Amino acid sequence: MPKIEVDSRAFFEFVGRRLEGDQFEQILTVAKAELDSSEDPVLKIELNDTNRPDLWSTAGLARQLRIYLTGAIPKYRFFSTPEERLDFSGRTIEVDPNLREIRPYIAGFAVAGKSLDEAELKDLIQTQEKLCWNYGRKRQSIAMGVYRHESMKYPVHYRAAHPDNTNFVPLGMDRPLSLRKILSEHPKGRDFGWIVEGFDAFPFLTDDTGDVLSFPPVINSAKLGAVEVGDTDLFIELTGTDIDSLLTATSIVACDLADSGFTILPVATRYSYDTKYGREIIAPFYFQRPISVDVDYGSRLLGLEFTTEEAVAAVAKMGCRAKAEGKKISVTVPEYRNDFLHAVDVVEDMMMGRGLGAFEPIQPGDFTVGRLTEIEVLARRVKNTMVGLGYQEMIFNYLGSRKDYVERMRTSGEELVRIANPMSENYEYVRSSIIPELLGAEAVSANAAYPHSIFEVGKVSRLDPGDTNGTVTRDYLGFLHSDRSADFNSVRSHVAVLFYYLSIEHMMRESEDPRFITGRCAEVFVANERVGVVGEVHPQVLENWGIQMPCSVCELDLTIFL
Amino acid sequence: MNVDIGAEVKHLHPLEIRVLRWAAGAADNSKREVELRTEILISSLAFNVGQCNQVFSWLTAKGLVEEKERMQRTFYELTERGREFQEVGTPYERLAKTVRERGPLALTEIAAELELDNKDIGSAFGLMSKEGVVAMDGEKRVTLKLPDLSPHIRTIRALLDRAAQQGAIEESSLTASELEILQSVSKKRGAGSAPFRVAEREEVAYRMTAEGLELARRVEEQGLTGEEIGALTPAMLASGEWKGKAFRRYNIQTPPARLIIGRRNPYAEYLQWVKDKLVSLGFEEFDGPLVETEFWNGDALFMPQFHSARDIHDVYYVAAPERATEIEQPWLDRVAEAHENGGDTGSRGWGYSFDRDFTRKLILRSQGTVLSAKQLPKAKIPGKYFGIVRCFRYDQVDATHGADFYQTEGIVLGEDVNLRTLLGLLKMFAEEVAGATEVKYVPGYFPFTEPSIEVHIKHPDLGWFELGGSGIFRPEVTRPLGIEVPVLAWGLGIDRMALLHLGLSDLRELFTGNIENVRQRKRK
Secondary structure (H helix, E strand, O other), X not given: OOEEEEEHHHHXXXXXXXXXXXXXXXXXXXXXXXXXXXXXXXXXXXXXXXXXXXXXXXXXXXXXXXXXHHOOOOOOOOOEOOOOOOOXXXXXXXXXXXXXXXXXXXXXXXXXXXXXXXXXXXXXXXXXXXXXXXXXXXXXXXXXXXXXXXXXXXXEEEXXXXXXXXXXXXXXXXXXXXXXXXXXXXXXXXXHHHHOOOOOOEEEEEOOOOOEEEEOOOEEEOOOOOOOOOOOOEEEEEEEOOHHHHHHHHHHHHHHHHXXXXXXXXXXXXXXXXXXXXXXXXXXXXXXXXXXXXXXXXXXXXXXOOOHHHHHHHHHHOOOEEEEEOOEEEXXXXXXXXXXXXXXXXXXXXXXXXXXXXXXXXXXXXXXXXXXXXXXXXXXXXXXXXXXXXXXXXXXXXXXXXXXXXXXXXXXXXXXXXXXOOOOHHHXXXXXXXXXXXXXXXXXXXXXXXXXXXXXXXXXXXXXXXXXXXXXXXXXXXXXXXXXXXXXXXHHHHHHHHHHHHOOOOXXXXXXXXXXXXXXXXXXXXXOEEEXXXXXXXXXXXHHHOOOOOEEEEEEEHHHHO | OOOOHHHXXXXXXXXXXXXXXXXXXXXXXXXXXXXXXXXXXXXXXXXOHHHHHHHHHHHHHOOOEEEEXXXXXXXXXXXXXXXXXXXXXXHHHXXXXXXXXXXXXXXXXHHHHHOOOHHHHHHHHHXXXXXXXXXXXXXOOEEEOOOOOOHHHHHHHHHHHHHHHHOOEEHHHOOHHHHHHHHHOEEEOOOOXXXXXXXXXXXXXXXXXXXXXXXXXXXXXXXXXXXXXXXXXXXXXXXXXXXXXXEOOOOOOOOOOXXXXXXXXXXXXXXXXXXXXXXXXXXXXOOOOOEEEHHHHOHHHOOOOOOHHHOOOOOOEEOOOOEOOOOOOOHHHHHHHHHHHOOOOOOOOOOOOOOOOHHHEEEEOOOOHHHHHHHHHXXXXXXXXXXXXXXXXXXXXXXXXXXXXXXXEEEEEOOOOOXXXXXXXXXXXXXXXXXXXXXXXXXXXXXXXXXXXXXEEEEOOOEEEEEEEEXXXXXXXXXXXXXXXXXXXXXXXXXXXXXXXXXXXXXXXXHOOOXXXXXXXXXX
């Protein structure tokens, strides 16, 4: 979840009033935001809604709070729509047809009329980072560049360039590098090169004179792409793979800059291929359709009667213009939002606009019968018997290493479920047996007074080609007895007690198992089905674990007893 | 030394009582300082050396006697051979007994009969014939000459018995003739064949302290004898021997011995308590496998396949097989449609092309909500379900993150459930499960619920914290899985309370293999 830093002076200026303490924290919940820390003049704020990237900037978060507090919904007049095209005064971006399969979409606009101050520049950089990282999936679906506008010549060209024959001086360096070299030699190339490295041509952005703007989504040029405090005319572009989120992100940045006092100058993008909004799109572009919501549906879901007027008033506090249409309301989605997938998303804004405090908790009324799973009931019986036998219950982690599960145990490990992307080799496998965990506990417990009697009831998982998921999960009981006289017979009698009280007949068949001493190991059978193993642990296994006390163990598959 | 006479008198050992009683008598008789030595206790109270050592150490520790002086003493102790002589008889006694019972026998026959060396029988015969007890007849057979053993031999027997009973014989307690005989059967440094060894030891003389004498007086006053019954035995009960006797008082304040018992793990008990609580609120438990598919873990919950929480760095993938062979229909088609264009859910969907290969990818379940989703197609209406299940996250293991951990999750289905019943449910959890004194609701965000609510509670010990997340499942989650009614979904973070219950601060401790730590752990 994104966390942003805002300058409190600028922030409360946007909000229109200063807010403090509980009142501030309370109002932040309207934006699902939490004050993380505040160190004057910087406020650190965490935003929990990953579908509301419009809240991830000083101006955007302040806008939501301002609307909620004043009820005044801003009107932005620089949006083109499918029906209404604004004048773009010859500012165009021409798109190379070869980009269609590489990085097909670009949108841009220019700003003028004011000089960029330090707080605004910092905020613009932060917006770019949060939008592109969290909303743009680490620049994969959205990347953004900001440039000095005054020396640029239109049309801007968005091209598919040859990685080796195209050179420019990237921001942060002082000599030209080929696009391919940037991937290996520039820090941003190493961070974001993976997005384009599989293609034969790379996205490349220049103005009409050939001056380089950037190599999207990797790095700006040193010449046009270095923006500083005091700049007054800026060009902003975003490239990406998903046109709706790209246009939404573009709108967010435009609204933020408009709130800061900049004039927004539209720019047209011309494609040589079709997009869902045609071959020429003038940005900022508003593509949302009104959503119609049955107010009764909202009332039922929220458990509180809303009139259409009340519903309209509630969503207005969240920035949505709405009008009543019979028992429904028709909601106009704000320019900077794209989080209305379903009527239920409007219902949430009805809740937020009304305020959660208006909803009195009530007890769920339906009668239902509570019940434990069968395995839980069985596990409790088994645990009681184990406690009666003097065993201490343990709880172990389910992940472990090849060393513990295979090498120390002298097993093949062929049934183990291995993790493809382990965080460390200590947690690379899902356990298929509790025995290694029991021996692991014994290995760190030589200081505890003997005898040691420990057990666990828990899950194990193993490969099983017969299952659609290729694996099965079982509920196992494992127990270990460790003492000078902890031989096969000591544990064998505990097994007998357990089966007696489970009222199940069992049988032992001698078996060969490298984990155990030959002749002191048996498989346990119930009605000809193998349910487990009991044995005196082989001294080589004990040595592998660094254990200096005889151990006998048993492991039973409880799933079979259900 | 400060002695609480009243308390001490109750906790005296029988040996102490006997010494104190003797000391009280001695004090009355002599009106002088009462001296105590090992030898005195042996002769007056029939103690053995071990008992003397014990009683002196107890009495000194309690300040009832104090050391007066130390002196060198010579003791005669039994050797291994001496103990054997004392128990089965000296060669003299055994030789005489054999001849008395069997009539005249040759020395070799006697040696064979008694399983003794010829040499030993020979030397016994030598002494006995010198004493006139036995003689050799014409056929070289041993015959008895006297009805009894000689005084010399009888003295050896007496000394053996005395040494066995007292533990050692102090030299000054011997008469001259006894000493002479004893020296003849002793070897310094306890040579193997001699029944006695000589030991030089330091002996301590003690005197009664004022407190000791006072306590001795009380012992007499209260009529304690040291003959009180210690352990009550089945034999005493059978014979009635206990009747009319007093029982020795035990020191109730003695620290009890540590016992190691079989017991439940307190973390498991806590989880069990939460389960029972939820069952009592009408919830039915669900459970499922550790290995799941992307389909159930994310897609069925309407999390778009490009969602940031579904990156390779957030879930664990199974290495082989990489994918499930199939995903159950019709759920696959319906969920895919919901993602692509909303299907019949009333949603516009996420508007991307659903990846049917990715959805089969096998993972370790990363959230308990998987089981809530899987429960939907088979759920009863109305219905309440929960699970406390192990989940796996791609996280660096530290005090607040485990490689695997328990999540507590559930759902409530019903025609009439709504936001307000969700708040009521959360309030019930806050009060019943978490013992909260105050509850606060905050709008939250979860990809699969709308609206979403976080519940924060004020706990008597932990203060304000987030107890859990919840919401009403999005129609894009429920309708593809065949559910037309609203479904409340909730999850509770109970680990903080579990840690509090156990007095711990590190989640890793909950899963420790350290047996001693687990043995000592208990609920606060």
